[in-house]
Amino acid sequence: MSLINSNNSIENKIINYIGVLYIIPTPIGNLEDITQRALRVLSNVDLIAAENIKHTRFLLKNFNINAKLFVFHNYNEQQKVKLLIEKLLRGENIALVSNAGTPLINDPGYHLVRRCHEENINVVPLPGACAAITALVASGLPSNRFCYEGFLPTKSKARCDMLYNLSYESRTLIFYESPHRLIQSLNDIINIWGPERYIVLARELTKIWESLYGAPVNELLQWILKDKNRSKGEIVLIIQGCKTNINNNALSVEVIHTLTLLQQELSLKKAITLTASIHKIKKNTLYNYAISKLNT
Numbered sequence: 145m146s147l148i149n150s151n152n153s154i155e156n157k158i159i160n161y162i163g164v165l166y167i168i169p170t171p172i173g174n175l176e177d178i179t180q181r182a183l184r185v186l187s188n189v190d191l192i193a194a195e196n197i198k199h200t201r202f203l204l205k206n207f208n209i210n211a212k213l214f215v216f217h218n219y220n221e222q223q224k225v226k227l228l229i230e231k232l233l234r235g236e237n238i239a240l241v242s243n244a245g246t247p248l249i250n251d252p253g254y255h256l257v258r259r260c261h262e263e264n265i266n267v268v269p270l271p272g273a274c275a276a277i278t279a280l281v282a283s284g285l286p287s288n289r290f291c292y293e294g295f296l297p298t299k300s301k302a303r304c305d306m307l308y309n310l311s312y313e314s315r316t317l318i319f320y321e322s323p324h325r326l327i328q329s330l331n332d333i334i335n336i337w338g339p340e341r342y343i344v345l346a347r348e349l350t351k352i353w354e355s356l357y358g359a360p361v362n363e364l365l366q367w368i369l370k371d372k373n374r375s376k377g378e379i380v381l382i383i384q385g386c387k388t389n390i391n392n393n394a395l396s397v398e399v400i401h402t403l404t405l406l407q408q409e410l411s412l413k414k415a416i417t418l419t420a421s422i423h424k425i426k427k428n429t430l431y432n433y434a435i436s437k438l439n440t
């Protein structure tokens with residue numbers, strides 16, 4: 145077992161009878177964004193559990209770190225947890241890294257950390273790069289209250305259901321998105337939350353083609369459609385929370401879904417009458433909802 149040679153008080157306090165799991169963020173594009181502490185820990189651990197060996201080897205080579213690597217990705221996480229826990233219990237110090245950014249944030253590691261807690265193995269997190277937080281702080285949208293929702297579902301039905309469920313979320317919303325689905329997702333957002341919802345598209349953060357562009361979603365979509373390069377690369381969407389002050393419990397997701405679908409084919413009046421009759425609720429509640437949505 146190698147001891148981590150550190151000036152850090154947390155690490156010095158750890159009694160190394162059993163190993164320590166270090167959670168190490170790595171750059172999301174710009175290699176300068178790795179911390180001194182991350183490099184020191186990566187140089188000293190017995191093993192680095194990495195999502196992609198080739199990717200991590202490239203990173204380590206850049207900093208002249210020669211370490212033993214262990215493959216640990218989404219497809220084998222559950223099986224590999226057992227092996228890693230055995231090594232930690234034998235006294236090995238292990239660093240967990242993902243391809244980019246903070247492990248566990250839409251990256252593998254949750255089950256491993258969970259098991260470490262069950263086995264009383266120390267988990268030491270290092271702060272560092274994370275695309276969601278990097279985008280949020282530059283977005284100009286409120287950052288005091290926010291919710292991180294990871295990737296929007298790939299299938300349209302699941303994506304729309306998720307958007308319906310978040311209809312009244314008043315905190316700033318953070319999504320990761322693939323360039324291939326960006327246009328479909330923005331169209332779904334327009335259909336469900338209306339054309340005025342303000343969105344900041346943060347692309348290629350910390351890289352050469354880094355860009356941040358914010359606009360109401362319908363304008364953002366038009367802007368993207370003018371130049372396909374505007375939807376390329378790695379993407380974070382930072383979305384303004386819902387401003388409507390309507391009671392979230394007053395209308396269920398199903399009711400809003402029905403009303404939205406009927407409104408696409410019928411006049412507002414007819415859509416409301418039918419929705420009220422299908423779900424046995426007052427027409428007035430639906431009118432209030434429809435009006436508040438127009439003002440959003």
Ligand code: SAM
Pocket residue numbers: 172173242244245246247248249250251273274275276319320321322346347348349350351378379380
């Ligand atoms: N663990 C990572 C983190 O801390 O941000 C996220 C991993 S997730 C598998 C990868 C997604 O993060 C990308 O598809 C993209 O949505 C977002 N992302 C990663 N790097 C980015 C960057 N440089 N600019 C914008 N988004 C990025």
